Amino acid sequence: MAKVSINLATGSIQKEEIIVGIDLGTTNSLVAFINPDKNPQVINDTGKGVLVPSVVHFGPAGEITVGNEAREYLVTDPQNTVFSVKRLLGRSYHDIENYKDFFSYKVIDDDSESLVKIKVGDKFYTPIELSSLILKELKARAEHALKTPVNRAVITVPAYFNDSQRQATRDAGKLAGLDVLRIVNEPTAASLAYGIGLNPEETKTIAVYDLGGGTFDVSILQIQNGIFEVLATNGNTFLGGDDFDSAIVDYWIEKNQLNKADIIADNKLAQKLRLKAEEAKRAFAYQSLVNDKIGDIWCTLDRNTFEQLILGKVQETITCCQNALKDAKIEVGQIDEVIMVGGSTRTALVKKMVAEFFGRPVHDEVNPDEVVALGAAIQADVLAGNRSDILLLDVTPLSLGIETMGGLMDVIIPRNSKVPTKAGRQYTTSIDGQVNMKIAVYQGERDLIKENRKLAEFDLKGIPSMPAGFPKVDINFLLNADGILKIQAIELRSGVKQEVEVKPTYGITDDQVEQMLLDSITHAKDDVSQRMLIEARVEGEQMVKQVEGFLRKNSDFVSIAEIADTTKYIDKLNAALTSGDKDAIHKAIDELNEFTRPFAERLMDQAISHAMKGKSIE
The missing domain is CATH 1.20.1270.10 (Substrate Binding Domain Of Dnak; Chain:A; Domain 2)
Incomplete structure (x- = not known):
C-alpha cells in the first residue's frame, strides 16, 4: 500500500516532502517555503511574527527559551541570555578578542586557537549547540504552521563566511534534526528572490547591499549560466541599525543634559531609551517629527537631524562599497542591479545614498527582512527538482574528509557540493619532533570515523623535525567531473608532498547513501x-x-x-x-x-x- 502525504495547512496532496529555506541571522532568523501557488512565502507561526529573534535564554532550572520570549531576558537576566551567536560560529578565541566586551555572557578564553565556548552557569556550550537551538525553534514553528514534518533545509550564510564557519552552520542544522542540503550565500539567495540568476542565458554583475541590525556587508556577484561567483565582499561586522539607535539615544542624552554613565548604569532606562529610539527611526518612514517623553526625559527629534546623526555611519557603508568594487576590479558603471537586504535599508537616507553611489535605482520591492529566506526557499525548490527551467549541476552525494585527533572526521568537501570542486584545510603536528603524518580519508556524514567509509590512507613522510604546532600541512581535495578524488598533502616549509587518487562512489548504492544520511540525522545528538x-x-x-x-x-x-x-x-x-x-x-x-x-x-x-x-x- 502506497503512503500519500496530505498537507493539512493547504489540504493539498504533497508529492514531495517540504524543503524549507532558512535565514539564520545575527539579530533575527526566519524560515520560508514554496506554497501551493509555487511562490516563496515566509512562515508566521501562531501570530508571533515572521522574525524569530536569534536569542537563547537559560532559566535557573535548565529550561531553554528561544526567540521572542528570550529577548525579554536581555535586560532582566543578561548573563544567562545569549545573543549574536552567529558572530561566534566557527571562530577561535583570537578572532573575537577585540570584541569580547560586546557580549554580556561569558565567552571562554583559553588563549589558544581553539573554537570559542560560552559558559552559562556551570555548563559550557559551543556556538554550534546554541545555533542548533535557534534552528530547532524555526523547525518547530514551520512544522506547526505547515502541519507536516520538516526534515530538510537550505540555510544561508554571509558570502564572507569561511569553510569552518560554513561547516559549523551545517553541524548546527544536523544537531537540530535537519538534513542541510545546501549552504547558500545570502547575496545569492537575495538575487534568486528577485529572479536574478534563474535564467541560464543571463549574464549580470550585481551588488547586494546588506545592512542589518548589527552587521553590514556588501557583495559583488557575477552571474553566468546560472552560476553565481562572488567577486568581492566588504563590510563591517559591528555596524548596523543598532548604531542608528545609539546615535539617537546619545543625542537625547545631550539635549536633556544627562550623564551618559548614569544612563548606562540604569539598565532598564537605557533599554527604554533604546526602544524609543528604534520607534523614532521607524516613524521617519511616514513622518518628519517625533515628539515623545520617557519620565522627565524629552525624546524629540526631526528627520533632518536624524539624517545628520547617521550620515557618518551610512558613509562608512559607501566606503565599503567602493572597496568592494576596487577588490572586484570593476567600475561602478558595470553594476547591472543593486539589491537591498536587511531591515536597516528601509531608512530613506540609506536608499538615497546607495542609489546615488551606484547611479541607478535600487531593488527594494521585496521585504528586505524576508528577501534572503525567500531566496533560500527558491534554492530549496530547485534542489527538490521542482523547477524544470533550472539545470541542477552534479553534486557530491556524501561528505569527504579526513581523520583528526580522537578518531573524529573533519569534513573538507561537504555533501551536495557542486562537481567539479576543490577545497582544502591546513593542519599541523600534535607531537614535538613529529616527522610523519598519517592521512586517512573518509566518506560519510557521521562525526566519528568508525561510522563512516574509509577511502584511502597514506603517510606524508619527511616533515622537518619541529616543535608541535610549527609545521604547516596543506591538505587539498580535488574532485573532478568524473567523480575522481585527488588528495594532495604538502608541508609548506619544506615542500614535502604526497598525492593519492580514489573514486568515492565506487561500490556504493543509492540505498546505502540514503541510509548513511538517515543515520547521520538519527544519531546527530x-x-x-x-x-x-x-x-x-x-x-x-x-x-x-x-x-x-x-x-x-x-x-x-x-x-x-x-x-x-x-x-x-x-x-x-x-x-x-x-x-x-x-x-x-x-x-x-x-x-x-x-x-x-x-x-x-x-x-x-x-x-x-x-x-x-x-x-x-x-
Missing part, C-alpha cells in the same frame, strides 16, 4: 555529544602537556608553592579527563588556565624588561 567529549579530552590533554612543559622549562621563575598548586590543578584536570563529563573537563581547563595565566604574563614582562635593559626609547 549522540554524535555531537561524543564529538564534544572527544574534543574536550584532546584540548585537556594538550593543556596538561603545555603546562607541564612550561613548568619544566621555567622552574626558576615559579615558586615551589606555585608549582605545588599548579600540580593540584593538573591532577584535577587529569581526573576530569577520565570522567566522561565534557563540562567538568572544560571547567578544569578553565581553572588551570586562569591559575597559570599570571605566570606566563610575569615571564613575558621579565623577558621584555631583560631585552630592553640599557636601551632608551625615543
Whole structure:
C-alpha cells in the first residue's frame, strides 16, 4: 500500500516532502517555503511574527527559551541570555578578542586557537549547540504552521563566511534534526528572490547591499549560466541599525543634559531609551517629527537631524562599497542591479545614498527582512527538482574528509557540493619532533570515523623535525567531473608532498547513501555529544602537556608553592579527563588556565624588561 502525504495547512496532496529555506541571522532568523501557488512565502507561526529573534535564554532550572520570549531576558537576566551567536560560529578565541566586551555572557578564553565556548552557569556550550537551538525553534514553528514534518533545509550564510564557519552552520542544522542540503550565500539567495540568476542565458554583475541590525556587508556577484561567483565582499561586522539607535539615544542624552554613565548604569532606562529610539527611526518612514517623553526625559527629534546623526555611519557603508568594487576590479558603471537586504535599508537616507553611489535605482520591492529566506526557499525548490527551467549541476552525494585527533572526521568537501570542486584545510603536528603524518580519508556524514567509509590512507613522510604546532600541512581535495578524488598533502616549509587518487562512489548504492544520511540525522545528538567529549579530552590533554612543559622549562621563575598548586590543578584536570563529563573537563581547563595565566604574563614582562635593559626609547 502506497503512503500519500496530505498537507493539512493547504489540504493539498504533497508529492514531495517540504524543503524549507532558512535565514539564520545575527539579530533575527526566519524560515520560508514554496506554497501551493509555487511562490516563496515566509512562515508566521501562531501570530508571533515572521522574525524569530536569534536569542537563547537559560532559566535557573535548565529550561531553554528561544526567540521572542528570550529577548525579554536581555535586560532582566543578561548573563544567562545569549545573543549574536552567529558572530561566534566557527571562530577561535583570537578572532573575537577585540570584541569580547560586546557580549554580556561569558565567552571562554583559553588563549589558544581553539573554537570559542560560552559558559552559562556551570555548563559550557559551543556556538554550534546554541545555533542548533535557534534552528530547532524555526523547525518547530514551520512544522506547526505547515502541519507536516520538516526534515530538510537550505540555510544561508554571509558570502564572507569561511569553510569552518560554513561547516559549523551545517553541524548546527544536523544537531537540530535537519538534513542541510545546501549552504547558500545570502547575496545569492537575495538575487534568486528577485529572479536574478534563474535564467541560464543571463549574464549580470550585481551588488547586494546588506545592512542589518548589527552587521553590514556588501557583495559583488557575477552571474553566468546560472552560476553565481562572488567577486568581492566588504563590510563591517559591528555596524548596523543598532548604531542608528545609539546615535539617537546619545543625542537625547545631550539635549536633556544627562550623564551618559548614569544612563548606562540604569539598565532598564537605557533599554527604554533604546526602544524609543528604534520607534523614532521607524516613524521617519511616514513622518518628519517625533515628539515623545520617557519620565522627565524629552525624546524629540526631526528627520533632518536624524539624517545628520547617521550620515557618518551610512558613509562608512559607501566606503565599503567602493572597496568592494576596487577588490572586484570593476567600475561602478558595470553594476547591472543593486539589491537591498536587511531591515536597516528601509531608512530613506540609506536608499538615497546607495542609489546615488551606484547611479541607478535600487531593488527594494521585496521585504528586505524576508528577501534572503525567500531566496533560500527558491534554492530549496530547485534542489527538490521542482523547477524544470533550472539545470541542477552534479553534486557530491556524501561528505569527504579526513581523520583528526580522537578518531573524529573533519569534513573538507561537504555533501551536495557542486562537481567539479576543490577545497582544502591546513593542519599541523600534535607531537614535538613529529616527522610523519598519517592521512586517512573518509566518506560519510557521521562525526566519528568508525561510522563512516574509509577511502584511502597514506603517510606524508619527511616533515622537518619541529616543535608541535610549527609545521604547516596543506591538505587539498580535488574532485573532478568524473567523480575522481585527488588528495594532495604538502608541508609548506619544506615542500614535502604526497598525492593519492580514489573514486568515492565506487561500490556504493543509492540505498546505502540514503541510509548513511538517515543515520547521520538519527544519531546527530549522540554524535555531537561524543564529538564534544572527544574534543574536550584532546584540548585537556594538550593543556596538561603545555603546562607541564612550561613548568619544566621555567622552574626558576615559579615558586615551589606555585608549582605545588599548579600540580593540584593538573591532577584535577587529569581526573576530569577520565570522567566522561565534557563540562567538568572544560571547567578544569578553565581553572588551570586562569591559575597559570599570571605566570606566563610575569615571564613575558621579565623577558621584555631583560631585552630592553640599557636601551632608551625615543
